[in-house]
Amino acid sequence: MGEAGRPPRRRAGVWFMGIIAAIGAAACIRLGIWQLDRLGQRRLLNAEIRARIDAPPVDVRTVLGDTTRTRFRRVTVSGVTRAADELAWAGRTRNGSPGVYLLSPVSLGDSMPLVLVNRGWVYSPDGSRVDLARWREGDTVRVTGYVEPFAGRLTGRWRASTALRSVRWMERDSLVALLGRPVAPFLVVVAGDTAPGDAARVARIPPPPLDEGPHQSYAMQWFAFATIAVVGYGAYLWNARRGG
Helix, strand or coil: CHHHHHHHHHHHHHHHHHHHHHHHHHHHHHHHHHHHHHHHHHHHHHHHHHHHHHCCCEEHHHHCCCCCCCCCCEEEEEEEECHHHCEEEEEEEECCEEEEEEEEEEECCCCCCEEEEEEEEEECCCCCCCCHHHHCCCCEEEEEEEEEECCCCCCCCCECCCCCCEECCCCHHHHHHHHCCCEEEEEEEECCCCCCCCCCCCECCCCCCCCCCCHHHHHHHHHHHHHHHHHHHHHHHHHHHHHC
């Protein structure tokens, strides 16, 4: 082939690298746009949740049948605490310390499902065992809190092996079997402030922060990769022409 065969191969290489760069840049731009779309969805969801948090509280009975738009909705719970059925949610940490959440089943009436009230966090050396009687706050309850739906079922043992009244996660069917009554499809997390370091009081749990997540930074990274692909091909093309 000699010298006459080299230019066609070189031109084919330039075209091939151009196609690869174009495909790579297009894919990165598409992924960046996807991340911006997710950012927009996250902002809309945060605005909706913020509106629920800021809205006046309603009686929990009014949201028992609404499982799609209740997360973080502020509600009031008034009823009788079933002290003998109180539970500890094991493996909950606070500021790096092991502990549990205190869970109190509240009866709203004979014909109503039980509402599980998360009263907050207390210290437990092994993150499982705690004296539930020490932390009881009365036979009746009237509290304001926010709604937190149960998460999906996890794997492994539901009951903590080291403590009879401790559970490892919130699973509605298992709670119904344990308590012998229908259970609302969510927790009510008691709102309120607790002084830092006050070990004599139950530490209330604030709603999680409504951040925007990493979507914007991911989008910028994908757009940067697209720019690198285009600029890199330009540099390759320039060097190829110089070499030609």
